[in-house]
Amino acid sequence: MDTDHRQLLKATDLVAGYGHQDICGPLDLVVEPGQAIGIVGFNAAGKSTLLRTLVGYQEPVSGASVILGSFYDDSSYVYRKAVSVVFDEDAFFPSLSVEEHLQLIAGGHGVANPQEAVEAELEFFNLEEARTELPQRLSSGQRRRLLLAAALLRPCQLLVLDEPEQRLDPTMRFLLANRLRECVKAGVALLVITHDPEFLQIVADSVLVIADGNISSVSVTEGAAAIANE
Amino acid sequence: MSDPTIALFDNTPIEFDPWKKNHVAEKKVRRENFWERLSDAYISLLAAGIVFAYTAGLSHAFSASLKENIGGGLVREGFGVLSGEAAASAVVMVGMLAVLSLVCRLGPVAVDSAQGFWWLTLPVRRSPFLARLLRQRLVTTALYGAFLWLPIGYGTTLGGISSGGLVGVLLGSASLALLFVLISLLAALAQTRGWSKGFSTTVNYAMLGVVLAYTLDVFLLLTQTGTLARFWALLPSMLPAAAQNGNWWIPLILALIAVSAFQILRNHLELIDSKELVSRGAASAHAGAALALLDDKSLATAIEQAGTNDSRRAQRKREHIRKRGGDVFSRLIPFHWVRGPYSALVRAELLVLLRAPRVWRGLVTGFGIPLAGVFAAQGGHPLVLGALIIIGCCVAARAAATAAAQAADVPSVEAIIPLGRSAMRQVHTLIAAALTIPWGISLAATLGWAVETTAAEMPLLLSLGALTGLGLAAGGVRLAYRPELDWGSVLLLTALGQATGPLIQHFTHGYDVMVVASVALLAGLLLNPIPPPLVAVAGIVAVVLWAVSTSTSANSKAHGIR
Numbered sequence: 001m002d003t004d005h006r007q008l009l010k011a012t013d014l015v016a017g018y019g020h021q022d023i024c025g026p027l028d029l030v031v032e033p034g035q036a037i038g039i040v041g042f043n044a045a046g047k048s049t050l051l052r053t054l055v056g057y058q059e060p061v062s063g064a065s066v067i068l069g070s071f072y073d074d075s076s077y078v079y080r081k082a083v084s085v086v087f088d089e090d091a092f093f094p095s096l097s098v099e100e101h102l103q104l105i106a107g108g109h110g111v112a113n114p115q116e117a118v119e120a121e122l123e124f125f126n127l128e129e130a131r132t133e134l135p136q137r138l139s140s141g142q143r144r145r146l147l148l149a150a151a152l153l154r155p156c157q158l159l160v161l162d163e164p165e166q167r168l169d170p171t172m173r174f175l176l177a178n179r180l181r182e183c184v185k186a187g188v189a190l191l192v193i194t195h196d197p198e199f200l201q202i203v204a205d206s207v208l209v210i211a212d213g214n215i216s217s218v219s220v221t222e223g224a225a226a227i228a229n230e
Numbered sequence: 231m232s233d234p235t236i237a238l239f240d241n242t243p244i245e246f247d248p249w250k251k252n253h254v255a256e257k258k259v260r261r262e263n264f265w266e267r268l269s270d271a272y273i274s275l276l277a278a279g280i281v282f283a284y285t286a287g288l289s290h291a292f293s294a295s296l297k298e299n300i301g302g303g304l305v306r307e308g309f310g311v312l313s314g315e316a317a318a319s320a321v322v323m324v325g326m327l328a329v330l331s332l333v334c335r336l337g338p339v340a341v342d343s344a345q346g347f348w349w350l351t352l353p354v355r356r357s358p359f360l361a362r363l364l365r366q367r368l369v370t371t372a373l374y375g376a377f378l379w380l381p382i383g384y385g386t387t388l389g390g391i392s393s394g395g396l397v398g399v400l401l402g403s404a405s406l407a408l409l410f411v412l413i414s415l416l417a418a419l420a421q422t423r424g425w426s427k428g429f430s431t432t433v434n435y436a437m438l439g440v441v442l443a444y445t446l447d448v449f450l451l452l453t454q455t456g457t458l459a460r461f462w463a464l465l466p467s468m469l470p471a472a473a474q475n476g477n478w479w480i481p482l483i484l485a486l487i488a489v490s491a492f493q494i495l496r497n498h499l500e501l502i503d504s505k506e507l508v509s510r511g512a513a514s515a516h517a518g519a520a521l522a523l524l525d526d527k528s529l530a531t532a533i534e535q536a537g538t539n540d541s542r543r544a545q546r547k548r549e550h551i552r553k554r555g556g557d558v559f560s561r562l563i564p565f566h567w568v569r570g571p572y573s574a575l576v577r578a579e580l581l582v583l584l585r586a587p588r589v590w591r592g593l594v595t596g597f598g599i600p601l602a603g604v605f606a607a608q609g610g611h612p613l614v615l616g617a618l619i620i621i622g623c624c625v626a627a628r629a630a631a632t633a634a635a636q637a638a639d640v641p642s643v644e645a646i647i648p649l650g651r652s653a654m655r656q657v658h659t660l661i662a663a664a665l666t667i668p669w670g671i672s673l674a675a676t677l678g679w680a681v682e683t684t685a686a687e688m689p690l691l692l693s694l695g696a697l698t699g700l701g702l703a704a705g706g707v708r709l710a711y712r713p714e715l716d717w718g719s720v721l722l723l724t725a726l727g728q729a730t731g732p733l734i735q736h737f738t739h740g741y742d743v744m745v746v747a748s749v750a751l752l753a754g755l756l757l758n759p760i761p762p763p764l765v766a767v768a769g770i771v772a773v774v775l776w777a778v779s780t781s782t783s784a785n786s787k788a789h790g791i792r
Contacts, residue, residue, distance in 0.1 A: 074504045078241045080353040091343035095256040101348065104251050108352030110244040134259070150348075 006032050008082070008158045008189045009054060013063035016046055016053040022061050023049045027208070027215045033157065036180070036190040038200045038220070040227050041210035047193045048087065048162055050210065054191065055085060055160050067158070081109070084156035086147050088163065092135035098122070098146055099131040102153055109154040121149040124179065126172070141167045148176065152183070159183060161192045165199045177202035197224035248349045249359040278377065285381040304755060305610030306682040311451035312444075315471070316459055317606035318386075320444045322467035327437045329371075330413045334430040335536035336517055338367045338414040339421050339502055340510035350504045360499040360507075361492075364418060368411050368492070375410030379403040383474050394474045401481055402474030408484035409466060415491045421506060422498040441598070448605040510536075524715060526737075527635065534588065559584040571649045572657065579661040582633040592629020593669055596622040600673065604680045616752055622673070623702055623748040624741060630665040631706025634658035638710045655707055655780040663703035670699025670751065677755055687760050694754035697768040701747020704772075704779035709740025743775050 008031050015025030023046035031037065039047050052058040054065050056072020056079075064071065068082055092101065102121055106114035122128045125145040130138060138146065144167040151159065159180070165173045177199045184190050184203070194200050200207065200223055207223025209216050218226070339360055341350065349359065383399035394401065420429035447458040462468070473480040513536030520528035551557045559581055568574045583589050599622035603609030609618065628635075637644050637658065644654055674695025675688070683691050715736050750768035754760050 074350075075500060076241060077243050077353040080351055081240065085351070091347040093252060093256075093344045093348065095259045096252060097255070100251075100255045104248055104348055105352070107246045107251055108244060108248055108349075108354050110246065110353075 007066075007069075008033060009065065009067050009191075011054055011063065011065045014053060014065055015061040015063055016050045016058070017061040018049075020061060022213060024210050024213045024215055025050075025061070026063060029054075029208075031158065031189045031191065033187045033189055034184055036184045036192070036203055036205045038204035038207040038223055039191065039193045039210065040195070040200065040207060040223050040230075042230055045210040046213070047210055050208075050215070051160060051162060051191060051193060052087070055083060055158075057085075081155070082157040083160065084151045084154060084158070085160040086151045086162065086164065088166075090143055090147055092143070092146075094135060097132045097134055098127055098138070098142075101135075101146060102149060105150045105154050111154060117153055121153045124152075124175070125149045141169065141172075144168060145172070152179065156188060158189045158191070161190070163193050163195060165194055165196045173199055174202075195227060195230065197227045200224050200227065243355045244353050246352065246354045247358060248352060248354065249362055282377075282380055286384050290385075304612055304615055304681045305604050306680065308452070309604060309680055310607045310610045312448060312606045312609075313459065314607045315468075316447065316462040317444075317602075317609065318471065319462040319465050319467045320440055320602075322470070323440050323465050324437055326409060326413060326467055327433055327440065329375075329410060330417060331430055331433045331437070332533060333371065333414050333417040334420065334426060334433060335510075335533060336514045337421075337510045338371070338418050339364050339499060339507065340367075340514050341507045342511050342515055343508070346504065346508040346511060350507065355500065356502075357496055357499045360502070361496040364414075364496075364499065365492075368414055371410045371414045372407040375407035376403045379406040379470055383470070386471070386474070394476050398474040398476060401476075401478055402470040404481040405470040405473040405484060408481055408488055409469060411488045412484065412491065415488065415495060418495055418499075419491075421510075422495065422501045424501075424503065424506070426506060426510075441602075444602060452605075524733075524737075527639075527712070531639075557585070571647050572653075575647055575649065575654065575657050576661065579633040579637075579658065582636055583661065583665070586632050589629045589632045589665070592632075593626050593665065596624075596626030596629065597669065597673055597676075598622075599625065601676060604677065610680075612756060615755070619673075619677075619752055619755075620745055620748045623698065623751075624705075624744045626666060626669055627662075627702035627706035627744045627747075628709065629706075630662040630669070630703060631658070631710045633661060634707045634710035651782040652780055655711065655782065658710070659703050659707045659776060659780055662706050663700050666702040666706070667696050667699035670695040670697075670702065674698070674751055674754065677751075681755050683755075684759075690760045690762060690765055691751075691754045693765045694750045694760075694768055697765070697772045698747050698751040700772045701750070701775040702744055704775045705740055705742075705744035705747055708743050708779035712736070712739040743779055746771065747775055 009029070010031075011027050011029040013025075014027045014029070015022050016027075017023040017025075027050070029037075039051060041047050049058065053060050056065060056067060068078055070076070073079055096104070099118060099122065102118045103114060105111075106117050111117045122131055125148065127142065127145055127149065130142055133142075135143065135146075144164075148161075148164055151161070161180075164176060164180075168176065173196065180190060180192070180203045184205075190203065192203060194203075201220055204220050204223065207218050207220055207226075209218050209223060209226045211226075341360075341363065345359075345363075350356070379402050380399065383402040387394065387399060417426075417429070420426050443458060443461060447462075450456040450458065469480050469484070513532060516532035517529055517536070520526075520532050562584075563577050563580055565577070568577055600615065600618040603615055603618035608614050634655075637654075644651075647654070649657070671692050672695075674691045678688055678691045713736075716732070750764075750771065753764060753768075757764065
């Protein structure tokens with residue numbers, strides 16, 4: 001097992017898919033702190049499947065993905081502390097307000113000065129006025145912002161986001177992109193799926209393009225062009 | 231991000247209890263006060279009391295009738311070989327294993343989607359909140375067990391099978407409740423070890439084992455070569471009955487085992503994988519929603535589908551079929567045979583029936599229920615046998631109409647076939663009848679042999695079996711196309727207050743036809759000799775049932791896409 005602490009994630013000959021059905025791959029990838037990788041491709045190209053497989057949520061068809069030196073182990077506190085994930089689906093406690101959802105995350109991750117951190121996220125994601133609202137009263141965009149606030153509120157080493165720009169207005173997209181860039185500068189590694197070329201250009205250092213089941217590594221400019229051609 | 235430079239490889243949990251955090255927040259928004267909750271509890275108890283009173287009344291009437299007619303069995307001399315205790319032990323054991331299978335599919339340790347999303351990702355110890363969730367489910371399971379035993383215990387006391395009075399019934403009730411708790415703890419243990427899927431299969435084999443033991447015992451008794459009486463007496467299913475007979479220490483010991491097992495298990499709940507917790511939670515949520523909406527069709531689907539499609543074996547099978555361009559059945563009934571909409575529909579229906587194991591399971595179970603009754607001491611009693619035949623017929627009819635039920639669930643698929651709704655249902659009924667008619671003839675032949683029907687009368691009985699099969703197909707299709715429950719008119723306003731007529735009408739839709747269809751076979755078994763005009767009457771009834779079930783006028787609102 002790889003124990004190089006610089007390697008947050010290491011994928012070797014990884015083929016993502018369902019059962020024995022290949023969707024995309026093979027992929028060899030090493031993700032280190034402060035590295036931001038964008039993943040782009042057509043709808044149903046296998047971006048989310050690849051991302052889920054990389055972080056261990058789904059078993060690979062072949063190959064392996066190792067996070068922090070070990071295979072996906074859900075019972076590991078290290079994994080839960082280090083990896084922050086937002087996929088497309090969401091679920092909320094019907095009786096907990098926006099602020100209480102964030103307090104739950106802050107408390108559960110042992111954030112120092114939790115209320116201060118919650119206030120900062122509420123302000124950043126423009127959720128201050130909705131802080132006492134229950135989830136069923138939130139708009140689709142507000143729910144998305146709440147999820148992103150929860151992902152960014154907590155400390156982590158690897159941030160994994162599936163189309164974070166979806167349902168956000170242009171201003172918030174821009175703010176989010178810059179915020180993610182700051183996180184990367186601070187040492188967080190980022191894996192992000194996006195369909196927004198501007199967002200990609202602000203956030204990513206390199207790009208994986210999935211087309212016809214093949215994964216190729218390209219520059220950010222080429223990745224943005226690939227999105228424009230979708 | 232507040233602090234991205236957390237210590238790597240710090241594998242220690244954060245001291246935080248998400249349950250407590252949620253509980254405090256939820257308390258603030260909870261609208262109910264103490265009195266409202268008390269009122270809810272009162273209404274629940276009252277409803278349970280009314281249900282119990284009805285059940286007790288029926289049990290009383292049933293057992294009184296049995297007592298009056300003891301010895302007046304239908305089956306031939308020497309057939310009712312199995313003692314009532316052994317048969318009861320087998321039935322309760324199969325019931326307990328069915329509960330275990332159900333608990334395995336739905337949990338017992340499970341989280342809902344929000345808990346899965348917000349709690350399971352926290353680096354906190356999961357055991358405390360998982361133990362609380364498990365405890366809640368154990369209480370619910372225990373209540374089901376306790377209430378289930380009340381009518382059984384009461385009925386067996388009235389029937390003279392058991393003694394112990396009210397205290398005895400309560401002891402039996404407590405024992406079954408605790409057995410249900412232990413069953414749930416066993417399922418939870420399987421979850422902690424990652425055995426859930428294999429465990430569920432083992433439970434199904436155990437159920438099959440009990441059925442085989444029943445068959446073996448009947449064979450041994452019929453051939454007078456031995457008995458499995460001791461085996462039945464040793465099964466845990468005998469414990470509630472034993473407790474009811476005054477053995478108060480049984481629930482006490484069961485309680486001690488349950489408490490100790492829970493204490494040991496709670497520290498191992500941390501081992502359960504998130505995927506397992508979330509998938510069981512999703513299955514529970516599906517089943518819970520179906521239950522809340524009183525949708526028994528959806529409930530059956532939820533239970534059947536829970537945790538079945540995610541195995542690697544199933545994935546491999548799907549992939550194999552995809553690569554070969556179809557399974558053995560699609561090659562058996564090739565597409566080039568299709569010449570028009572009728573043959574297209576028939577091919578699709580046949581493929582569904584061949585691919586759905588539940589069709590064959592249902593037909594075999596439906597056949598086995600009355601057959602198992604024939605060999606039990608009181609199973610040959612007209613009332614008992616009648617009840618078992620009706621239950622068996624309903625089970626078989628539901629199974630045979632599986633394709634119709636699937637079609638009814640997805641009306642848009644039916645919409646693409648250029649056939650009228652009535653013609654569509656005629657085809658559904660025809661296909662179901664292709665299964666139920668041979669089934670009915672086989673059951674009639676077997677039961678006719680058991681009740682000593684003469685060779686001269688056998689053709690009449692077989693005809694009645696065939697007509698019963700025809701009616702059952704119609705009933706199955708009628709049930710499949712049961713309209714959605716109209717929640718705006720579940721209660722009927724009458725001069726005497728609100729009545730639940732529409733609600734009852736909804737739930738009996740389909741079963742009404744099945745019960746009427748079973749009467750032909752029942753009459754053939756009860757009447758001696760069988761009057762030949764009975765076949766003609768049964769034929770007319772079957773035609774009427776067919777017409778009622780394939781008529782589309784009444785359901786046009788519910789399935790009115792064409």
